[in-house]
Amino acid sequence: MNISNDPTSPPNEYDDNYPDYEPCSFxxxxxxxxxxxxxxxxxxxxxxxxxxxxxxxxxxxxxxxxxxxxxxxxxxxxxxxxxxxxxxxxxxxxxxxxxxxxxxxxxxxxxxxxxxxxxxxxxxxxxxxxxxxxxxxxxxxxxxxxxxxxxxxxxxxxxxxxxxxxxxxxxxxxxxxxxxxxxxxxxxxxxxxxxxxxxxxxxxxxxxxxxxxxxxxxxxxxxxxxxxxxxxxxxxxxxxxxxxxxxxxxxxxxxxxxxxxxxxxxxxxxxxxxxxxxxxxxxxxxxxxxxxxxxxxxxxxxxxxxxxxxxLNPLLYAFIGVNFRNHFRRIFQNLCCLGQRYLAPRHSSRVTSDICMSTVRRSVDRSSRTSTSFLT
Incomplete structure (x- = not known):
């Protein structure tokens, strides 16, 4: 029990006989x-x-x-x-x-x-x-x-x-x-x-x-x-x-x-x-x-x-694993594909979408063959 009054922690409402010390400034x-x-x-x-x-x-x-x-x-x-x-x-x-x-x-x-x-x-x-x-x-x-x-x-x-x-x-x-x-x-x-x-x-x-x-x-x-x-x-x-x-x-x-x-x-x-x-x-x-x-x-x-x-937990336990990093990479690939799909000209949007989907599939195939342990 300290003798100071903490300005960020109010005193207990029950203590009526507590001695009057000068509050600390902290x-x-x-x-x-x-x-x-x-x-x-x-x-x-x-x-x-x-x-x-x-x-x-x-x-x-x-x-x-x-x-x-x-x-x-x-x-x-x-x-x-x-x-x-x-x-x-x-x-x-x-x-x-x-x-x-x-x-x-x-x-x-x-x-x-x-x-x-x-x-x-x-x-x-x-x-x-x-x-x-x-x-x-x-x-x-x-x-x-x-x-x-x-x-x-x-x-x-x-x-x-x-x-x-x-x-x-x-x-x-x-x-x-x-x-x-x-x-x-x-x-x-x-x-x-x-x-x-x-x-x-x-x-x-x-x-x-x-x-x-x-x-x-x-x-x-x-x-x-x-x-x-x-x-x-x-x-x-x-x-x-x-x-x-x-x-x-x-x-x-x-x-x-x-x-x-x-x-x-x-x-x-x-x-x-x-x-x-x-x-x-x-x-x-x-x-x-x-x-x-x-x-x-x-x-x-x-x-x-x-x-x-x-x-640090996501870095230590999740993204340190190859499998998880591949899935994480897939998120950004899909976001890039969505961005290219809406920003690219209409005549090239289909080609861009096919290229993106092909890249994503290769990433998924690689990740499915890797270990799920965060030790690898």
């Missing part, structure tokens, strides 16, 4: 958030929206889910897409007041939690599927089926929804009453008389607040990071050992891909989750304004690095 943290919020997060939203939309579009129009990895890739793309769609509203809520009401507040925060858990657990499932396909190759045909992957994905979404129930329940839309909130769009000289509503935690008593504010991040750390991390380390380490024993000219490329996947996951998520672990463990400790401001600045920057992973 000028350094606010300056970082002002840059990270509207600019860097906008880039993440655009890249994540384009990349994951292309993955979903490719599965919908050109590539059918023929393996467990395909099913998991599709669900990861859906989770990441829903996350980047919610991210602008989360950033707006952290920088300004929340004008959209109670239902939108709960849906926003709850969907963020659901997509976080589901996306991370799907990545663990992909590593498990690669482990079974490569390390347990003799038993892979019996253990891997598309129907079972659909069941697993359904159970993961249900599980993510269940562990997100506290977020749905305890986030509320309300007007803080104990002190004024300093928003990024206001200056020190301004005095806003209009009601400023927030979408934040709200509790009925201090005991509930203490339990939830420790239990929720602890669950996020355990299920949303450390469990997938341990599964990925075990599975991909076993895959690398098995590939090193294989006498194939593709093994070096496959090993590099696996190591890049693990490295990117660790670099993106480990720093933020370690900072979150420190914040959770030291929740009941008193911190001065400088320490609190430094922690908030670090959390803001490291959280943005973690958000980058939703942009």
């Amino acid at each position: 000028s350094d943290s606010n300056s970082v958030n002002f840059v990270v919020g509207p600019y860097i997060h906008s880039i993440i939203c655009i890249l994540g929206l384009v990349g994951n939309s292309l993955v979903i579009l490719t599965f919908a129009l050109y590539k059918r889910t023929k393996s467990m990895t395909d099913v998991y890739l599709l669900n990861v793309a859906i989770a990441d897409l829903l996350f980047v769609l919610a991210l602008p509203f989360i950033v707006y809520n952290e920088m300004y007041s929340w004008p959209m009401g109670q239902v939108a507040c709960k849906l926003l925060r709850g969907s963020y939690s659901v997509n976080l858990y589901s996306g991370m657990l799907m990545l663990a499932c992909i590593s498990t599927d690669r482990y079974i396909a490569i390390v347990q190759a003799r038993r892979s045909f019996r253990l891997r089926s598309v129907s079972s992957s659909h069941i697993i994905c359904f159970l993961i979404w249900i599980f993510a929804l269940l562990v997100s129930v506290p977020t749905f329940h305890f986030y509320h839309w309300y007007e803080p009453s104990h002190h004024e909130i300093t928003w990024f769009n206001s200056t020190e000289e301004e005095e806003t008389t209009d009601p400023q509503y927030v979408c934040e935690w709200k509790f009925d008593d201090s005991n509930t607040a203490s339990i939830v504010k420790v239990a929720v991040p602890s669950t996020q750390l355990a299920i949303g990071f450390f469990l997938p991390l341990l599964i990925m380390i075990f599975c991909y380490t076993s895959v690398i050992i098995t590939l090193q024993k294989a006498k194939s000219y593709k093994r070096h490329k496959a090993i590099r891909v696996v190591m890049v996947v693990m490295l990117v996951f660790i670099v993106c998520h480990l720093p933020y989750n370690l900072a979150l672990l420190y914040e959770t463990v030291s929740y009941f400790e008193l911190r001065d304004c400088h320490a609190e401001s430094s922690l908030k600045t670090a959390m803001s920057v490291l959280q943005t690095v973690a958000y980058l992973h939703c942009c």
Whole structure:
């Protein structure tokens, strides 16, 4: 428990006997958030929206889910897409007041939690599927089926929804009453008389607040990071050992891909989750304004690095495979054909269309003969 009053996180409505400390300004943290919020997060939203939309579009129009990895890739793309769609509203809520009401507040925060858990657990499932396909190759045909992957994905979404129930329940839309909130769009000289509503935690008593504010991040750390991390380390380490024993000219490329996947996951998520672990463990400790401001600045920057992973997932898990790249290329070929069909002169449109369709067919024939694994 820190001794400062965070202007972006309103105080708990239940605490009437809290001592009156002078509020911290958090000028350094606010300056970082002002840059990270509207600019860097906008880039993440655009890249994540384009990349994951292309993955979903490719599965919908050109590539059918023929393996467990395909099913998991599709669900990861859906989770990441829903996350980047919610991210602008989360950033707006952290920088300004929340004008959209109670239902939108709960849906926003709850969907963020659901997509976080589901996306991370799907990545663990992909590593498990690669482990079974490569390390347990003799038993892979019996253990891997598309129907079972659909069941697993359904159970993961249900599980993510269940562990997100506290977020749905305890986030509320309300007007803080104990002190004024300093928003990024206001200056020190301004005095806003209009009601400023927030979408934040709200509790009925201090005991509930203490339990939830420790239990929720602890669950996020355990299920949303450390469990997938341990599964990925075990599975991909076993895959690398098995590939090193294989006498194939593709093994070096496959090993590099696996190591890049693990490295990117660790670099993106480990720093933020370690900072979150420190914040959770030291929740009941008193911190001065400088320490609190430094922690908030670090959390803001490291959280943005973690958000980058939703942009990198399409590159790491989808477009790195030859088969997926061929389908992706086919999308642009069809778009070019449509453009040439409507822009070319009428007498040459038929010839142009025939050439385009011939090119597309050759691309499809090549892609149908390639592997679906993201390791090739």
